[in-house]
Each structure stands twice: as structure tokens, then as C-alpha cells.
Amino acid sequence: MLTSNNLISISHKIELIPNNKAKTHFKKAFGCSRLAYNWGLAKWQEYYKQGIKKSHLELKKEFNAIKKEQFPFVYEVSKYATQQPFLNLNLAFNKFFKDLKQGKISYPKFKKKRESFGSYYIGGDQVIIKDNKYLKVPNLGNVKLREKLRFIGKINSVTISQKADKFYASFSMQISQDEYNKTHKITIKNNQSVGIDLGIKEFISLSNGLQIKAPKPLNKLNRLLVKRARQLSKKQHAKTKQEILQGIKKSNNYKKASIKLNKLHSKISNIRADFLHKLSSLIIRNFNYIGLEDLNIKGMLKNHHLAKAISDVSFYEFKRMLSYKSQYHKRKIIEAPRFYPSSKTCSSCKSIKEDLKLKDRIYHCKECGLSIDRDYNASLNLKYFAQEKIGLVQAEFTPEDLTALLKDLAINNLITSKVETGIQQKSYL
Structure with missing residues (x-):
């Protein structure tokens, strides 16, 4: 700071x-x-x-x-x-x-x-x-x-x-x-803003049409994690208070298995942290104003169907990194209120669709007929919200800016995809 x-x-x-x-x-x-x-x-x-x-x-x-x-x-x-x-x-x-x-x-x-x-x-x-x-x-x-x-x-x-x-x-x-x-890399001097919608399927959707995937190391290494945890439980150690009182000690094999399990946990944590650092630094370097949503992450983790997936992408840590890095580079983060309907609002005519469900991945507006990717629509609304709060006219995001951003993403081996209206075309850089 x-x-x-x-x-x-x-x-x-x-x-x-x-x-x-x-x-x-x-x-x-x-x-x-x-x-x-x-x-x-x-x-x-x-x-x-x-x-x-x-x-x-x-x-x-x-x-x-x-x-x-x-x-x-x-x-x-x-x-x-x-x-x-x-x-x-x-x-x-x-x-x-x-x-x-x-x-x-x-x-x-x-x-x-x-x-x-x-x-x-x-x-x-x-x-x-x-x-x-x-x-x-x-x-x-x-x-x-x-x-x-x-x-x-x-x-x-x-x-x-x-x-x-x-x-x-x-x-x-x-x-x-x-x-x-x-x-540290030089911060790009511009007056551009970006809206960021956080998600599980695509980690972030940017208002310029790019979506970036998270590596999800816990999901990829889960079978090995379960295997090593099972191996550890079978090694000699005190499993109950009675066994502790009896003086049963941890065997050397238990200690070796414990180190192997801890190393795997450390690997998962490091993969996630590496991705979040690269992505947060890239966004801070390229944009002056960042529109985000205030998510109730603790409340989201109470949903047992999504808790593991949410923990694997680590929304809170990503927002924390953006927050302190923005102070280093003198960037501004504008956070929308918790109940701001970024997903339900049409980015074109501003009408609100109350019956939007989680399974609806394409946003269809009944008022103006707009058909657009749900997450992309939310990111646009967050960008407009940030612009209104700032009260400044923002610079246009040009094809040259997009090329520079894609190059930066490619250097950091971040997987991206380009969103079209209702259609997602994948490209791996």
C-alpha cells in the first residue's frame, strides 16, 4: 500500500x-x-x-x-x-x-x-x-x-x-x-474503464467481450487429493482421545504421508495464487477504472452444490489483490451494491428481467429484443455503473488495445475466449 x-x-x-x-x-x-x-x-x-x-x-x-x-x-x-x-x-x-x-x-x-x-x-x-x-x-x-x-x-x-x-x-x-x-511492468496510461463479472464456468467476463478461464486446480487434482488423504488415514496414528491417552504415536510412515498430502495442498494453492496474481496485475495495468460487483461470498459458500467450485476459483482473493494493487498503480475500483441487478438488467434498454434463472446462459430482452451472453451483459452493466459514478467520458477500447491485451494474456498463458451475441467462440492463446 x-x-x-x-x-x-x-x-x-x-x-x-x-x-x-x-x-x-x-x-x-x-x-x-x-x-x-x-x-x-x-x-x-x-x-x-x-x-x-x-x-x-x-x-x-x-x-x-x-x-x-x-x-x-x-x-x-x-x-x-x-x-x-x-x-x-x-x-x-x-x-x-x-x-x-x-x-x-x-x-x-x-x-x-x-x-x-x-x-x-x-x-x-x-x-x-x-x-x-x-x-x-x-x-x-x-x-x-x-x-x-x-x-x-x-x-x-x-x-x-x-x-x-x-x-x-x-x-x-x-x-x-x-x-x-x-x-514492475509500466502501467499503461489511458482513461479506459472495464466491467468485470465473476463466474464459475468462466472466471471473469470483461465488458470488451473477453472471457478468461480459471485453472481450477482443486477440481483437476481432486482424485489424487482423495487418494493421498485415504493413504494417510490408514497409517498408524491416534484416532480417538482414548488412543491418545494410551500413548499411540504417529508412525514415520504417517509423517511421510502427511508431508505428501501437504505438498499437494500447497501445489493447488500455488497454482491458484499464480493465476490470480497474473490476472489481477494484467487488469490493473490495462484499465484505469474497474467496475465490480459486491458478492456475498460467505452466503454463496453455504450452497453445498457450488461451495467447492467457488472455493476453487477464489473470488475473495481476486478482489483483495485488485484492491491493494490498484493503490500501487493509482487505479480506481468502483463496486456496485450487493443487490445491484447486473445480470437481470438489459445493457441496451435498461429494462429488468425478473424471471431470469441461473440456468439461463443467454439473456433475451423482451423489451428491445436483445440476445446476448448473460455474463457479458452483466459486465457491460457494471462498466456503465462505474462510468456513471466517475462522471467522466471514457476513452474508446480500440482494436489496437484489444491486440495489446490479448498479447499480454498470451504471455501469461491465460486461456481466453471471445464472446459474440449469444455465441461463444473459443480460442486458446
Whole structure:
């Protein structure tokens, strides 16, 4: 996001190449971070029952007073591993009270120990990069980076995390606008707007007639996912509380199968994230004004027939990426109200078709006789909505612009199709 004095806050995530000693240290730090968070949450609940209000700073002070006697092992890792969780707990409660006013319940939960996942925070004053290829971790030493840090600027913090069998360092930095421009593609300067209709069959339909498909990695790898989950369940491990009390431990084969399953989950997540990053960056670079619909995604996920397909395309993450990237490039996103009838409104005469059903893929207008692809019609309405809100005359989308956009899509290996009136002609770039 943009900050004052022409500075930009940005994150850069780099894979680490740790040895066994470093892996053990990271897992110990994950455990200390989890301990501090759970201790703070338990204490907050205890004081709440007694009618006592304690701030996160008071809880942190209380933890620091007893950690030397009760938890001496926390001194083996960075001090931030047990300090930052209290700030995170404060943010969690702030979110809970904010959501409560809107009728939502998001009470903070205790963190569980997970074999292949975890994270902890290191403050910027303890972060040292050596020779552009090593990260000096407090209380550990140098850990090799998979690649060099791309940006020159101030490092505010680093978060060490694990996902499946890989470890990462996420650098939070402040850089100048010039430094940002060196490492990102130039934004196309125009005054064009676009309407975007989100869907499952075609991930997005643009008001210029293009539709873009999502890779849907969960759907493609679902059979392998089920197979590995079944294999994991058959390995020796405690399946009930009684077996846990009996001391049944996880076998080595269980741990190996667990890593294989986690790696597959990670692969699915990475494919989806790669697609969403490429697509959101492409749209932000090519359009000044973006019209979107405000979808009730949580409500949509309650439909058990569509929940899996909706999760596979990740509408929320796509909108989140568009939102923060628009700040970097000074673009504007105009979101239509949740009940705006973008699909039911005729993009030509503006009449509303109340009896439109989900299975009706072609929009037939009884008033003016227009016959048009349903999603394309919705994207046009979202574009017109954005234009009305802006109150400016938008530049025409020319064949040259379309050629440049198609070329950009082809470079990123994004599958597109061109929509005609009521007919879809497929072309794979």
C-alpha cells in the first residue's frame, strides 16, 4: 500500500534453504509464538470471567515477568517470537468487536500445533542480510536465501513461515516509487474503464467481450487429493482421545504421508495464487477504472452444490489483490451494491428481467429484443455503473488495445475466449 513521502510498503517472500539445525530452530520458534498467543488468550478469558479488563500490553508484561521461571526455553529464540503474538491477539479482538456490531461472530481461537505449518515474526532491528544471499536469524545464524532480495529499501520486519516441507521469509519493506517502478511492468496510461463479472464456468467476463478461464486446480487434482488423504488415514496414528491417552504415536510412515498430502495442498494453492496474481496485475495495468460487483461470498459458500467450485476459483482473493494493487498503480475500483441487478438488467434498454434463472446462459430482452451472453451483459452493466459514478467520458477500447491485451494474456498463458451475441467462440492463446 502507499505511504507518506512517496514511499510504498511492499512484501517480498523468498524461500529459505535451511539445514536440519535451522529447521529445528524454526519449529521451536513456531511453538514459542503459539504458546504466547494461547497463554494470552487463556489469561484474557480468565480475567474476563472475573470482570477484569486487561490490555494486550498488560498481558505481555505479565508473561514477561513469569517466562524466565516457567518458560525458560523462549530465550532460545528471538524475543519477537513471544512479543508479536500479543499484538496479533489485540488485532484479533479488535476484529471480533468490529464484526460483532455487524452481526458476525469471529471470536479468537486457540492456535493448534500443526506438523507442516507455522510462523513467527522478527522485528526489523534484528534483520540482517549478508552478501545478498544469507538471512542472519537471531539466536541461530545465517540461513541461505533461494534468491536475492529484489528491492533496495528499509526492512521493517521478517516473518518466517513453513508451508508443507518448505520454509519462507516474508520481508515487509518500505521502498521508493522509483524502486517499485524498476521491478514492475509500466502501467499503461489511458482513461479506459472495464466491467468485470465473476463466474464459475468462466472466471471473469470483461465488458470488451473477453472471457478468461480459471485453472481450477482443486477440481483437476481432486482424485489424487482423495487418494493421498485415504493413504494417510490408514497409517498408524491416534484416532480417538482414548488412543491418545494410551500413548499411540504417529508412525514415520504417517509423517511421510502427511508431508505428501501437504505438498499437494500447497501445489493447488500455488497454482491458484499464480493465476490470480497474473490476472489481477494484467487488469490493473490495462484499465484505469474497474467496475465490480459486491458478492456475498460467505452466503454463496453455504450452497453445498457450488461451495467447492467457488472455493476453487477464489473470488475473495481476486478482489483483495485488485484492491491493494490498484493503490500501487493509482487505479480506481468502483463496486456496485450487493443487490445491484447486473445480470437481470438489459445493457441496451435498461429494462429488468425478473424471471431470469441461473440456468439461463443467454439473456433475451423482451423489451428491445436483445440476445446476448448473460455474463457479458452483466459486465457491460457494471462498466456503465462505474462510468456513471466517475462522471467522466471514457476513452474508446480500440482494436489496437484489444491486440495489446490479448498479447499480454498470451504471455501469461491465460486461456481466453471471445464472446459474440449469444455465441461463444473459443480460442486458446
